[in-house]
Amino acid sequence: MADDYPEIIAGSDIGSSKQSVCKEDVLLCKINPRINRVWKVSQFTDNELIASSEWIIIRNNHINANYLMYCFQSKYFREFMLSNVSGVGGSLMRAQPKYVQTYPIPLPPLSEQQRIVERIEELLAKLDEAKERLQEVADSFAVRKAAILHNAFTGELTKQWRRENGVRDESWEEKKLSEITENQDSKRIPLSKSQRDNMNRIYDYYGASGIIDKVDDYIFEGKKLLIGEDGANLVTRSKDIAFIADGKYWVNNHAHILDVKDTVLLMYLCNYVNNMDLIPYVTGSAQPKLTQAKMNNIKIFLPTLPEQHEIVRLIDDLLARERAAQQAAEQALASIDLMKKSILARAFRGELGTNKASEASALELLKQVLAEN
Numbered sequence: 001m002a003d004d005y006p007e008i009i010a011g012s013d014i015g016s017s018k019q020s021v022c023k024e025d026v027l028l029c030k031i032n033p034r035i036n037r038v039w040k041v042s043q044f045t046d047n048e049l050i051a052s053s054e055w056i057i058i059r060n061n062h063i064n065a066n067y068l069m070y071c072f073q074s075k076y077f078r079e080f081m082l083s084n085v086s087g088v089g090g091s092l093m094r095a096q097p098k099y100v101q102t103y104p105i106p107l108p109p110l111s112e113q114q115r116i117v118e119r120i121e122e123l124l125a126k127l128d129e130a131k132e133r134l135q136e137v138a139d140s141f142a143v144r145k146a147a148i149l150h151n152a153f154t155g156e157l158t159k160q161w162r163r164e165n166g167v168r169d170e171s172w173e174e175k176k177l178s179e180i181t182e183n184q185d186s187k188r189i190p191l192s193k194s195q196r197d198n199m200n201r202i203y204d205y206y207g208a209s210g211i212i213d214k215v216d217d218y219i220f221e222g223k224k225l226l227i228g229e230d231g232a233n234l235v236t237r238s239k240d241i242a243f244i245a246d247g248k249y250w251v252n253n254h255a256h257i258l259d260v261k262d263t264v265l266l267m268y269l270c271n272y273v274n275n276m277d278l279i280p281y282v283t284g285s286a287q288p289k290l291t292q293a294k295m296n297n298i299k300i301f302l303p304t305l306p307e308q309h310e311i312v313r314l315i316d317d318l319l320a321r322e323r324a325a326q327q328a329a330e331q332a333l334a335s336i337d338l339m340k341k342s343i344l345a346r347a348f349r350g351e352l353g354t355n356k357a358s359e360a361s362a363l364e365l366l367k368q369v370l371a372e373n
Contacts, residue, residue: 018050024065027055028072030095038072040065056097067113070120071105074344106348115354116347123343131336137329141322148318149275152311161310172303178296180264184257225258225270242273256295265308271315272300
């Protein structure tokens with residue numbers, strides 16, 4: 001870290017041993033797992049400056065403090081730090097100062113040290129800017145997904161499609177869920193435990209995050225729409241509440257099983273229910289539930305069957321693009337830390353183009369450092 005603001009506390013609140021530090025000191029953490037963490041001390045306050053005894057204090061007036069800070073953060077120096085540690089393992093392991101002071105560091109002239117620092121900070125600043133933008137892309141997936149689904153189920157997404165196909169905007173109808181589905185709850189078949197152990201469990205199918213997760217005694221067969229009844233899931237919206245199951249499965253009584261009529265595309269209805277606010281249909285406070293009676297009155301806005309197909313196609317296409325963008329952003333974010341490490345490694349191999357052949361050798365600087373020590 002460079003120039004971070006220190007914590008300011010009263011002396012009476014200090015409960016453990018500390019050590020005095022000065023402006024431009026470079027602090028190198030010696031305790032695992034923070035070995036190789038570095039802090040440069042800055043004089044933000046006129047108060048006395050102290051630090052934990054877990055820091056190794058590096059103080060040298062002939063070497064650029066920021067240069068030392070970045071050098072200590074580099075991979076090669078961390079490997080030196082980890083090569084000689086003491087302790088029984090884990091968080092009790094510590095680097096040993098007596099060895100740390102023997103580790104070599106590259107020592108260019110002061111002018112080149114400054115150029116290296118400036119080049120490192122220039123490159124790291126660009127990476128931080130890129131990271132911020134990539135993080136915005138990754139974090140905004142949910143917002144973009146919500147916008148796509150909102151446009152899909154308000155007719156905006158297929159407005160141009162309707163014009164091209166001569167379909168009126170008024171073709172959308174409001175239907176109750178009971179008018180376009182047939183409830184299959186009464187057709188659950190009891191299962192013994194031995195039978196259930198050999199059946200597939202509803203857990204991770206289209207749109208599902210695993211809301212059906214309790215032991216139960218029922219089986220159903222065929223391609224159905226399931227709507228979760230568990231109030232906690234409905235209120236928090238932490239998991240999807242509707243999904244499609246295709247085959248022969250067992251399920252508990254915390255999900256309603258629906259057959260969808262031929263006038264409705266199953267995937268359209270699944271997306272629609274997952275996108276809507278079902279809280280107004282939930283009853284109870286201590287253990288809120290979506291009862292069958294309330295579920296039957298859920299209002300669905302339904303376009304023609306061809307438009308439903310087009311909406312599902314567009315949703316799948318647009319969300320696939322958004323997921324690809326999100327994944328690309330996350331992969332790029334993961335690579336930024338590697339790029340930062342690469343920059344530091346190249347910097348201390350003299351590969352950032354900062355050296356000047358016309359400059360005097362660093363020998364005089366080295367002599368001064370050795371003389372001071």
